[in-house]
Amino acid sequence: MPKDEIKQTFRLVGTRPDRPDGLDKVTGRARYGADFSAPGMLWASVVRSPHAHARIKKIDASKALALEGVKAVVTRADFPEVPAGEYWDLQENTIAGERALYDGHAVAAVAATSQLIAHDAARLIEVEYEILPHVTDVDEAFKMDAPVIREGAADYSVPEGSPPNVVKVLDFGRGDVEAGFASADLVKEGHYTTEATHQGYIEPHACVGQLGSDGKGEMWVCTQGHWYIRRMCAGVLGIEAANLRVTASEIGGGFGGKTTIFMEPLSLALSRKSGGRPVKLVMSRAEVLRATGPTASASMDVKIGMTKDGKLTAATAVFRMQGGAFTGSPVDAALNCAFACYELPAVHHLGYDILANRPKAAAYRAPGAPMAAFAVENLLDEMWGELGLDPLDARMMNAAKEGTKSSYGPTFKRIGFEETLEAAKAHKNLSVKLGPNQGRGVAAGFWFNYNGDTSVSLAVAEDGTAQVSVGTPDIGGSRASIALMVAETLGIEYEDVRVSVVETGALGVNEPTHGSRATFATGKAAVEAAESAIKDMCRRAAKKWGIDEDAVEWVDGAARPAGPNAGKFPPLSIVEIAAKMSSTGGPIAGHYEGNPPGVGESFGTHVVDVEVDPETGRTEILRYLVVQDAGRAIHPSYVEGQYQGGAVQGIGWALNEEYVYGADGRLQNPVFLDYRIPVASDLPMIDTVIVEVPNPGHPYGVRGVGETGITPPLPAVANAIAAATGIRMHSLPISPSKLLAAMNAKRKG
Amino acid sequence: MPSGRVKVHLWSGLRRFTGGATEVEVEAETIAQMLDALVATHPGLEPVIEAGVSVSLDGEIIPTATHIPVAPENEIYLMQRVKGG
Numbered sequence: 048m049p050k051d052e053i054k055q056t057f058r059l060v061g062t063r064p065d066r067p068d069g070l071d072k073v074t075g076r077a078r079y080g081a082d083f084s085a086p087g088m089l090w091a092s093v094v095r096s097p098h099a100h101a102r103i104k105k106i107d108a109s110k111a112l113a114l115e116g117v118k119a120v121v122t123r124a125d126f127p128e129v130p131a132g133e134y135w136d137l138q139e140n141t142i143a144g145e146r147a148l149y150d151g152h153a154v155a156a157v158a159a160t161s162q163l164i165a166h167d168a169a170r171l172i173e174v175e176y177e178i179l180p181h182v183t184d185v186d187e188a189f190k191m192d193a194p195v196i197r198e199g200a201a202d203y204s205v206p207e208g209s210p211p212n213v214v215k216v217l218d219f220g221r222g223d224v225e226a227g228f229a230s231a232d233l234v235k236e237g238h239y240t241t242e243a244t245h246q247g248y249i250e251p252h253a254c255v256g257q258l259g260s261d262g263k264g265e266m267w268v269c270t271q272g273h274w275y276i277r278r279m280c281a282g283v284l285g286i287e288a289a290n291l292r293v294t295a296s297e298i299g300g301g302f303g304g305k306t307t308i309f310m311e312p313l314s315l316a317l318s319r320k321s322g323g324r325p326v327k328l329v330m331s332r333a334e335v336l337r338a339t340g341p342t343a344s345a346s347m348d349v350k351i352g353m354t355k356d357g358k359l360t361a362a363t364a365v366f367r368m369q370g371g372a373f374t375g376s377p378v379d380a381a382l383n384c385a386f387a388c389y390e391l392p393a394v395h396h397l398g399y400d401i402l403a404n405r406p407k408a409a410a411y412r413a414p415g416a417p418m419a420a421f422a423v424e425n426l427l428d429e430m431w432g433e434l435g436l437d438p439l440d441a442r443m444m445n446a447a448k449e450g451t452k453s454s455y456g457p458t459f460k461r462i463g464f465e466e467t468l469e470a471a472k473a474h475k476n477l478s479v480k481l482g483p484n485q486g487r488g489v490a491a492g493f494w495f496n497y498n499g500d501t502s503v504s505l506a507v508a509e510d511g512t513a514q515v516s517v518g519t520p521d522i523g524g525s526r527a528s529i530a531l532m533v534a535e536t537l538g539i540e541y542e543d544v545r546v547s548v549v550e551t552g553a554l555g556v557n558e559p560t561h562g563s564r565a566t567f568a569t570g571k572a573a574v575e576a577a578e579s580a581i582k583d584m585c586r587r588a589a590k591k592w593g594i595d596e597d598a599v600e601w602v603d604g605a606a607r608p609a610g611p612n613a614g615k616f617p618p619l620s621i622v623e624i625a626a627k628m629s630s631t632g633g634p635i636a637g638h639y640e641g642n643p644p645g646v647g648e649s650f651g652t653h654v655v656d657v658e659v660d661p662e663t664g665r666t667e668i669l670r671y672l673v674v675q676d677a678g679r680a681i682h683p684s685y686v687e688g689q690y691q692g693g694a695v696q697g698i699g700w701a702l703n704e705e706y707v708y709g710a711d712g713r714l715q716n717p718v719f720l721d722y723r724i725p726v727a728s729d730l731p732m733i734d735t736v737i738v739e740v741p742n743p744g745h746p747y748g749v750r751g752v753g754e755t756g757i758t759p760p761l762p763a764v765a766n767a768i769a770a771a772t773g774i775r776m777h778s779l780p781i782s783p784s785k786l787l788a789a790m791n792a793k794r795k796g
Numbered sequence: 797m798p799s800g801r802v803k804v805h806l807w808s809g810l811r812r813f814t815g816g817a818t819e820v821e822v823e824a825e826t827i828a829q830m831l832d833a834l835v836a837t838h839p840g841l842e843p844v845i846e847a848g849v850s851v852s853l854d855g856e857i858i859p860t861a862t863h864i865p866v867a868p869e870n871e872i873y874l875m876q877r878v879k880g881g
Contacts, residue, residue, distance in 0.1 A: 203843040204809065217876060218809030221818075303881055379876045395808075414881045456805060456873040457852035495857060497880045562880030642861045744856070754881060 059535045060747050063684045067526050067546065068297070077297040080253030080269025085325040088255065089118055091317050092165035093310060093328070094155040094172045095338060096147030099181035099404040099712025100194065103143060103174060106155055111168040116160040119320035120172065121313065127285035134282035136373045140407045141283060141312050147176065148196065148372035149404045150713040151337025153310065158317035158326045181404040181712040185240075185346050185369040188212045188403040196372050196402035214374045215400035217382055220363075221456065222393025227361020231352030235430050239422035241761070241779040242705035243344040246411050247696070247724045250299025251330040252339060256280075256314030259323035263290045264315055271301040271520055272559020274500075277551050279308045284315055291315075294550040295520045302522075302696070303410030306559040309339045336717040340409020341706060343368040343376040347422040349385075357431050357441045361393040362386050362454075366419065369401045370408030376400045377408070380495075381415030384758070385423050386454035387493040388464055388650060389445045394454045404712055410561060413494045413754035417697060417761050421779060424490040424762030429775055438489040438766070442652070443468045463676030463740030464491070464650035470736045471652040471674045485658045485669065488767025492651045492758025496751035497562025498643050501569055502555035505533065505576035507584075507635040511622035512543040515576070517569050518557025520548050523753055524685030525565035529573045531681050532747055536577040538604025539621060546573075555640045563751030566681060567646065567742075572639040574746045579637030587631045588619045645744015649751060651675035653694065653759035657767040664787025666702055666768060671760075672734045678742040678750030686752050691733040693756025699725045700757075701764035705780050800825050802866045804834065805873045813840030827851050828862035830872070848877035 071077040108120040123144045129135050143154045155172050159165040180194035187193055188210075195211045204216045228234050250269055258264030264286070270276050273293040281288040298305065314326040330339070346367045352360040364385045370376025382396040431441040446468060451459045471477070471489070481487060504516040515533055519525060526546040534541045558564070581601045588606035589596035592615070600609040605618035628635050656669040673690040680686040703723040707715040716722045741748025761779060769775045774789045803821050806814060814820055815838075822833035831849070835842045851858045852873040858864055859878050866872060 202847060216809070217807075219807035221808070306880065377881075380879070380881065383875075383878075410879070410881050412881070414879075456807070456875065457855045457857070458871055460855045494881070495878060497859065497878070499859065499880055558880060564880060642859070644856065644858075644864075646856060 057535055059531050059541055060679065060681050061683065062531070063682060064527065064541045066524065067530060068521065079250055079299055080296045081329045083255045083267040083296065084327070085255060085257065088325040088327055089158040089160060089317070089321060090162040090165045091156055091158045091314055091326050091328040092169040093153045093313060093334065094169050094174065095334070096143065096150060096152040096154055097713065098147055098176055098178050099150050099183060100179040101147045101176035102179060103145060103147060103154055104177055105175040107173040108155065110173070111157055111171040114164065114168050114171060116164040117157060117168045118160070118324065119158045119317050120155060121316045121320055122155045125316050125320060126283065129282065129285070137279050137308055138283040140373060141308065141310065146179065149406050151334065151406060153313065153338065156313040156317055158321050183404050183708040183712050185344050185367055185401055185403060188369055188401050189367050189399065196404065200374060200402065212402040213399050214402055217379055217396065217398035220395030224361045224363055224393040224395045227393035228352040231360040232355040233430055233434065234350065234352040235426060236348065236350040237422065237426045237777060239347045239349065239425060239777045241345045241418045241421055243341040243405065244411070244700050244704040245336055245341040245722065246300070246302035246304035248300025248302060248304060251332060251335045252309055253329040254311050254314050255325050255327045256311060256318050257323060257325040258315040258319040260319065262286045264318065266291065266293045266311065266315065267296060268293060268311055269296045269298050269305065271298065271305040271522060271561060272557070273520070273551055274518060274557050275306060275559050276308060276311055280312050280315055283308070283312045292550055292552045295548055298520050298522050302412045303414060303561060304340050306410050306561045307340065332719060333717040336722060337714050338406055340407055342411035342414065343370045343408050345418040347418065349422045349426050351426055351430060353430060355434060357434050357436045357444060359389055359391050359445050362391055363395045364423070365397045367399045367401055368415070369403035369405065371405040372402055373407045374400060375408055377415030381419040383455040384416035384493050385419035388447055388491045389454070390447055390451050391454055412693065412696065412757040416492065416494055416758045417700060420490060420492050420758045421761040421765065424759065425765050425775065425777070428489070428762065428766040428769070439468055439472045442491055459648070461740060461743060462648050462650060463738050466738045466740055467650055467652040467674040467676055470738050471654055471672065474654070474672055474736060476654060476656070476670050476672045476734060479656065479670065481656060484661055484771055485656060486767045486770025486772070488655050488657070488763045488765065488770060490653055490759035490763035490766060492755050494563060494649055494754040494758065496567060496646050496649055497564045498568045498646050499558035499562060499564050500556050501572045501643055502557050502640045503569060503572040503576045504554060504638040505573060505580055505636060507580055507621065507625050507628070509625055509628065511539065511620065511625040513537060513539065515544060515546045515573050516549040516553055517546060517573065518549065518554045519560040519565040519569045522560050523565070523689055524682055525560065525569060527685060528566045528681040529570050532570050533573050533577050536574050537581065537621060538601065563649070563753040567745055567749045567751045568643045570681070570749055571643040571745055575639040576637035580635055583635055583637070584621065584624045587624055591619070592616045645742065647678050647742030647744055647750040649676050649755040651755045651759055653763040655763045655767045657764065657771055659768060659771045659786065661790060664783035664790060666781065666786065668698060668730050670731055670734065672736070673756055674736040674738060675752060675755055676738040676740050676750060677752045678745065679739055679748035680737045681747060681749060683737060686737055687735045689752045690735045690756045694733045694760050695725050695730060697757045697760025698730065698764060701761045701779055701781060703780055703782065800866070800868050802830060802868055802870060802872055804830060807874065807876070810841065810844060813844065814838050824866055826862065827858065827864050827866055830866055831862065850875045850878040
């Protein structure tokens with residue numbers, strides 16, 4: 048059966064038109080979170096804990112309130128009590144209650160007539176702390192005698208007698224792993240660690256919130272999901288969701304980190320306390336790094352068995368991840384993704400979600416999967432290398448395919464992992480001969496992709512153009528992709544479709560732009576909405592012609608009589624139908640509300656060449672190849688951008704980025720000078736190959752591309768360094784100092 | 797009343813709630829009925845279901861929707877709640 052049964056040729060899908068937000072962004076017209084202002088607006092500043100763990104004994108705001116221009120101060124006492132669960136966690140993270148749980152935890156906030164006064168006033172708020180024992184390291188937090196972050200936070204899954212900071216235990220697998228290991232010719236185990244990294248979006252969190260004493264309010268905010276902002280703020284503040292209108296700004300990066308709330312309820316609480324005046328709150332970079340969601344740090348043990356031919360027989364993984372002072376590390380997704388690329392007769396996963404005195408983890412691009420891949424792909428590479436096997440051939444021999452029972456249980460439908468391996472093997476980078484101190488690394492990665500609650504509305508204008516209202520903020524080109532799909536469906540030009548991200552009052556609920564879902568789910572919803580409008584237009588044409596509406600088809604942007612009526616009437620174009628909409632039934636529109644089914648997984652294969660400086664331990668990326676199955680690339684430039692962005696973030700994770708905590712539990716590097724993300728001059732152009740094994744669950748074959756790309760870089764870089772130096776690094780980041788120490792140790796024998 | 801008997805694969809950590817079984821059969825025509833039936837037949841699963849689960853239906857993960865029909869011929873896996881990411 049051919050892999051691709053979906054239509055292959057399109058008029059617009061797969062082309063690269065200008066991006067709809069391009070002019071606004073290059074001219075500075077685009078409005079980001081901090082660009083919003085309102086009459087009478089106040090500015091806010093937040094007082095944050097300088098301690099990793101401390102009891103808040105007293106907060107005295109009298110000096111701040113006496114400062115001219117200060118209008119309000121809020122503490123936890125200004126928030127309603129909410130029951131344990133999601134909203135309690137969000138409230139506790141927004142503003143500390145009895146204890147500050149991490150360095151940077153908000154304890155109070157102040158609103159004043161200028162940003163300067165607000166900052167001055169924040170410094171005048173006196174907080175008396177009783178410092179408590181803290182723990183920031185995941186393995187230390189896992190110990191029985193670790194400082195306890197929160198009693199009673201463990202759920203049903205945690206057996207009695209577990210370490211006190213374990214809040215969730217995951218245990219799943221299938222097959223007889225012991226028999227699998229017994230049948231193997233080679234069995235190896237490895238211990239691996241990764242540090243927490245931040246999403247590193249360029250735009251800090253920013254919002255303007257307004258809330259009156261009547262409980263009605265508005266918010267303008269930089270976010271990946273303004274319905275989530277609405278729901279979460281309402282839950283934390285005890286107001287009704289529908290009374291809060293939230294408008295999303297343009298967004299300067301999110302990568303999962305802007306799918307939740309951090310300081311937004313503070314601006315609303317300050318507004319309510321200052322008579323309903325709008326309150327603007329813009330985080331500094333240090334605040335972003337100290338108090339918004341990084342990803343988890345991980346400590347992982349992996350064991351794999353294989354035959355002498357490299358065929359996998361069994362695997363186990365034990366992952367420990369801390370996600371800060373709250374339940375929610377991505378250890379579940381990490382385990383689900385760990386072995387998903389491969390056929391395995393027997394596999395077992397065990398995971399621990401652990402509390403530590405760090406900020407509450409937020410989603411970061413394929414949450415958990417990059418850490419899991421670092422451990423698994425690292426060990427696989429070591430073992431296949433020991434057996435003298437080619438890393439791409441070995442992966443192909445074990446590759447998951449249609450009909451494979453996945454490592455996490457269900458049977459895969461059509462997937463494109465094998466195709467990515469084939470494309471990687473055929474790429475020109477593989478034929479480049481490497482020199483001294485250079486090495487090539489290969490790794491694979493996986494992400495589920497996702498659908499989620501989705502609402503879209505489409506309206507045909509009087510001139511036959513179309514406006515599409517969506518609720519998923521555009522973080523990766525979704526407006527262009529949706530416009531292309533709608534234009535393709537309606538049979539009009541790309542330029543005649545305008546896609547807008549609208550406020551929460553304009554549509555039904557939308558989940559954020561997360562899970563690589565926007566082009567899949569919002570795109571599918573937009574196509575459904577377009578189909579609905581087409582049906583309406585065909586109905587109007589049928590009525591005009593006096594024929595049955597089922598005897599009308601939509602071709603090339605026009606209603607045409609079909610079947611026995613074919614050719615009896617001239618086609619009625621969308622322009623002609625739209626021009627008469629008022630006299631033929633009123634406005635023409637279509638909409639969709641639901642969870643679009645048909646999600647398709649995405650796999651990727653990366654190949655990287657590095658050179659390691661033997662004197663400094665610095666690793667240079669010589670060339671980097673991303674091959675990934677997009678299902679269908681609606682706008683290939685954006686897809687390539689997603690591949691490149693994922694690779695770059697993964698390279699940063701592998702080589703530079705880490706949260707460095709001091710012995711006092713304070714974050715030592717909360718600025719970009721010390722928290723080193725890769726910049727353009729650090730890297731070559733990232734090569735990309737888009738593999739298209741269309742997803743049959745989407746009208747144009749889309750799978751979703753945002754997340755898989757960050758998964759393979761961590762192990763690919765480590766594998767390349769191993770090839771270049773003969774040293775297999777088990778701990779990220781592989782910083783120059785760490786690698787140099789390992790090389791020196793090797794030289795000393 | 798449900799008339800279809802569906803087989804649900806559970807993750808191995810749930811064996812302690814099901815007398816050691818990782819495959820359980822219940823009468824259900826929708827995911828919602830299936831989850832209710834799981835709790836009815838194995839009350840220990842109640843906190844698990846309440847904490848939030850996803851369901852894989854013939855290889856497609858259904859994150860939250862419970863109105864989706866299920867049938868005896870479906871491959872059904874109960875999974876920890878899959879989130880967007």
